[in-house]
Every structure is written in C-alpha cells, then in structure tokens.
Amino acid sequence: xxxxxxxxxxxxxxxxxxxxxxxxxxxxxxxxxxxxxxxxxxxxxxxxxxxxxxxxxxxxxxxxxxxxxxxxxxxxxxxxxxxxxxxxxxxxxxxxxxxxxxxxxxxxxxxxxxxxxxxxxxxxxxxxxxxxxxxxxxxxxxxxxxxxxxxxxxxxxxxxxxxxxxxxxxxxxxxxxxxxxxxxxxxxxxxxxx
Amino acid sequence: xxxxxxxxxxxxxxxxxxxxxxxxxxxxxxxxxxxxxxxxxxxxxxxxxxxxxxxxxxxxxxxxxxxxxxxxxxxxxxxxxxxxxxxxxxxxxxxxxxxxxxxxxxxxxxxxxxxxxxxxxxxxxxxxxxxxxxxxxxxxxxxxxxxxxxxxxxxxxxxxxxxxxxxxxxxxxxxxxxxxxxxxxxxxxxxxxx
Numbered sequence: 001x002x003x004x005x006x007x008x009x010x011x012x013x014x015x016x017x018x019x020x021x022x023x024x025x026x027x028x029x030x031x032x033x034x035x036x037x038x039x040x041x042x043x044x045x046x047x048x049x050x051x052x053x054x055x056x057x058x059x060x061x062x063x064x065x066x067x068x069x070x071x072x073x074x075x076x077x078x079x080x081x082x083x084x085x086x087x088x089x090x091x092x093x094x095x096x097x098x099x100x101x102x103x104x105x106x107x108x109x110x111x112x113x114x115x116x117x118x119x120x121x122x123x124x125x126x127x128x129x130x131x132x133x134x135x136x137x138x139x140x141x142x143x144x145x146x147x148x149x150x151x152x153x154x155x156x157x158x159x160x161x162x163x164x165x166x167x168x169x170x171x172x173x174x175x176x177x178x179x180x181x182x183x184x185x186x187x188x189x190x191x192x193x194x
Numbered sequence: 195x196x197x198x199x200x201x202x203x204x205x206x207x208x209x210x211x212x213x214x215x216x217x218x219x220x221x222x223x224x225x226x227x228x229x230x231x232x233x234x235x236x237x238x239x240x241x242x243x244x245x246x247x248x249x250x251x252x253x254x255x256x257x258x259x260x261x262x263x264x265x266x267x268x269x270x271x272x273x274x275x276x277x278x279x280x281x282x283x284x285x286x287x288x289x290x291x292x293x294x295x296x297x298x299x300x301x302x303x304x305x306x307x308x309x310x311x312x313x314x315x316x317x318x319x320x321x322x323x324x325x326x327x328x329x330x331x332x333x334x335x336x337x338x339x340x341x342x343x344x345x346x347x348x349x350x351x352x353x354x355x356x357x358x359x360x361x362x363x364x365x366x367x368x369x370x371x372x373x374x375x376x377x378x379x380x381x382x383x384x385x386x387x388x
Contacts (some may be wrong), residue, residue, distance in 0.1 A: 026304035028222060079379015108360055109293045110220035119361050151369075155353030162352050163345075167313050167361045168300055171235040175345075182346040183377050 008037045011049050011059060014039045020061035022100045027057060028105055061104050061114065064097050069128070080136060080153070081181050085156050088180065089164050090173040098165040126150045156183040205243050205253060212254035216294045221301055246284050255298050255308065258291050259315045263322070268306045274330060274347070279353050282365040282374065283358050320344045331365040350377040372374065 003147040021030040032053055036043040052058045079092030108114035114186065129150035130143055137146070160180050164171035198369050211233030226247055230237040244250045248375040265280065283292040302308035323344035324337055331340070358365035 026301070029304065034219055060218045078327070103300045103303045105360060106303075107220070109300075110223065119364075122357065122361065147238045148373070148376070151357075152371045155350065155357060155373055156377055157348030157352030157353070158356050159351070163298070163316065164350060166299060166309055167316070170313070177213060178351055179342070179345045182342070183350055 007049075010045075012063060013173070014041070014046055014049055014056065015059035015063035018056050019063060019096065019100050021058060022057070022103060023096050026105050030057075032056065058113075058117075060100065061117060064101050064104070065117070067097060069121075069124060080133070081184050082175075083132070084153055084157055084184060085177050085180055088161050088173070088176045089168070090176065095165065095168060098161055102162065102165055125154060129153055153184060158182055158185075195267070201243075202337050204239075206257060206338075208235070208240055208243055208250065209253035209257035212250050212323050213257060213290065213294050213310075214249070216254060217296060221297050223252075226250065240241075252311075253312060254294065258295050258298070259311070261291060263318060268377065271302060274327070275371075277326070278347055278351055278378060279371050279374055280368070282355050282370045284370065289359065289362060291356055296359055316348070323347055347378060350374055 002138075014035060018035045020038045024030070025034060025049065028149045030053075032046050033043050035056055039046070039105070046056065050059060087094075089095040104114060108118050121151040126147055129140065130146035132147040133149050133153075134141055134143060141149075157180065160176050160183075164176050206350055208229060212224065212229045214232045215228040218224070221305065224247075226240050230240045233240070240250065244253060258372060276330050281288075283289040285373060299312070302312050320341055321344075324340035327340040327343050327347075328335060328337060335343075350373065354365075354370050354377075358370050
C-alpha cells in the first residue's frame with residue numbers, strides 16, 4: 001500500500017507546531033528546527049511543505065485565524081455575553097493563541113502583508129458576529145447596525161483579552177468575564193440581546 | 195561658557211528619536227544609526243547615553259508610557275467619553291505612539307521585563323482613571339468600584355485603538371469615537387458620568 005500523506009493535514013500540523021514554537025521563543029526566536037521538533041518531523045519535512053521560515057509563520061497566523069473562526073461557527077448558544085466570553089483567553093489553549101496572536105499584531109505594525117491578512121480576518125469575524133446579532137434581535141435591526149454593534153463587541157473582547165494576555169496572573173477568567181459584561185451588558189441590553 | 199548638556203533631556207530626545215525609528219523599521223529593524231540619524235546626533239552620542247540597543251528600546255518604551263501618563267494628568271475636563279476618546283489614535287502623533295506601543299506589546303509576550311513594565315504602567319493608568327471616576331461620581335463610589343470601572347474604560351480604549359492602529363484607513367476618528375461611545379455611554383450612564 002503506498003504511503004498516503006494528506007498534504008493539507010500535514011501542513012496544518014506543522015502550522016500548529018509553529019504556534020507552539022512561537023509561543024516558546026517568539027516570532028524572531030522560533031527556528032525551523034524548533035518547529036520541526038514540536039511537529040515531531042525532520043527540518044527537511046518542514047522545508048518540503050514550506051518555502052522557509054516566513055511561509056511557516058504565515059501558516060501559523062492563518063491557523064490561529066482559522067481556529068478562532070471555527071470556534072465562531074459552532075452553534076452559537078447562550079446569550080451574547082457568554083458567546084463573547086468564549087473568545088477570551090480563559091484556558092491554556094486560548095491563552096497560547098492570544099499570546100501568539102498578539103505577537104503577530106505587533107509585527108503587523110511594520111508588515112503590510114500581515115496587516116492585510118489581519119484586516120480580512122476581522123472582516124470575517126465582524127460578519128459572523130453581526131449575523132448573530134441580527135438573529136438575536138429577531139431581524140429587527142439592519143446588517144449595517146449589527147456591524148456597528150459587532151465592532152463594539154469585538155473591541156470589548158480585544159481590550160479585555162489584550163490586558164489578560166499580558167497580565168495573566170492578575171486576570172483570571174472571572175475578572176475577564178466581569179469586565180466584559182460591564183461593557184457589553186448595558187450596551188446590548190436595550191436591544192434585548194443579553 | 196562650558197557646554198552644558200541636560201543629561202535627562204538628551205536621553206529623552208534620543209528616546210523620542212527611537213520611537214520614530216521603531217515606527218519606521220520595527221523593533222528588530224531599527225538600528226542605533228537610525229536612532230542617531232533621527233535624533234540628529236552621532237551613533238557615538240547614542241552609545242554615550244545608552245548601553246546598546248536594548249537600553250534604547252527600553253527608553254523608547256518608557257517615553258511612550260510617560261507621554262500617555264502626562265496626557266492623563268492634564269486637567270481632565272469634559273465628560274468621560276471625551277476624556278477617554280482623547281487617548282485614541284486620532285492624529286498622526288498618537289497613531290505613531292499606538293503603532294510603537296503595539297509593537298512593544300507583541301514583544302512583551304516573550305519578554306518578562308517588558309511585561310513587568312507594562313503591568314506597572316497599566317496600574318498607574320488605572321489609578322488615574324479611577325480617581326477621575328470617583329470625582330465624577332461625587333465620591334459616592336469606592337476606589338475599588340472605580341478601579342473596576344476603570345478596567346472597563348481602559349479595555350474599551352484598548353480594543354478600539356488596537357483595531358484602528360492596524361486598520362487606520364478604515365477607522366477615522368469619527369468611527370473610533372462612535373464605537374467607544376457605544377461601549378462607554380450605557381456602562382457609565384447609570385452612574386451619571388457621561
């Protein structure tokens with residue numbers, strides 16, 4: 001039987017390993033051999049799938065975006081406060097994603113390609129959240145209005161998650177949730193979303 | 195007359211020049227000679243005041259923190275929404291500070307020293323904002339309650355400023371202010387702050 005390797009699955013496994021390597025050593029410090037070690041493959045295997053370190057980093061960025069969007073497409077149950085809270089860095093896996101995500105945001109400041117990817121990602125997130133908000137408001141609001149609400153919801157998540165990522169010991173889940181609720185509850189209450 | 199150079203003023207001028215150099219080339223890309231050129235001094239003058247590039251970067255970080263805190267100590271007039279909005283990246287100077295600040299945050303993820311400085315800075319900001327909130331609520335709230343409100347105000351500013359920094363062309367001042375107001379107005383209205 002021929003050896004069948006799922007090309008996309010292998011690329012994604014390496015991208016996931018790159019997230020771990022970046023979390024360990026930073027965007028600059030992470031080396032291809034660290035990524036290979038984390039993926040339990042040879043460095044040659046990494047360079048077989050990717051054209052060097054920058055390509056691996058971009059794949060790691062895409063993998064994080066995909067994970068967050070995948071989480072968004074889960075059945076969105078509960079009130080909006082709970083749904084929004086689910087995106088905060090509340091457990092080890094999401095804390096790691098936030099750390100690596102923040103490292104990419106810092107680099108995006110001077111990297112136009114990363115900024116373009118970042119923007120496309122936020123556009124997709126805004127659409128998802130806005131659709132959810134339209135449904136929650138029983139289609140009594142326009143998508144344009146819901147997009148503005150989504151901007152506010154996403155800014156609240158980013159602001160809380162950003163702080164919790166850099167001060168993890170002082171921002172346990174309960175504190176993150178409480179501050180997010182302070183921002184979202186009154187803003188959305190009038191529309192009967194929370 | 196002997197040449198009198200104000201040591202602190204000179205260090206601060208170099209730190210300011212470093213902010214410009216970092217904004218141009220990123221934390222990794224900025225070289226001492228770029229900092230020197232921006233400060234209109236020799237590279238030797240830079241190394242006279244600082245022990246190498248890391249020291250210059252730390253001074254740039256401190257300079258940004260100081261600028262933001264200095265802005266906070268201006269007489270805080272107007273409603274809280276206006277005061278909070280003043281911290282957003284609304285003009286060229288503040289947009290530059292946000293970009294460099296975000297670059298530092300990205301690096302803080304893997305740099306314990308930067309994280310400690312970041313945390314001390316946020317603690318100072320929270321105190322300033324909380325004092326303002328206590329005064330605005332005519333001392334009818336405790337500092338503990340006001341600190342929680344300050345956490346929310348700062349998270350809203352960070353969330354909006356973060357997005358506007360990475361998508362400047364789509365986030366003109368009016369959009370930033372509108373989203374900030376959506377988050378802050380209802381949250382603080384009940385306490386008669388805005």
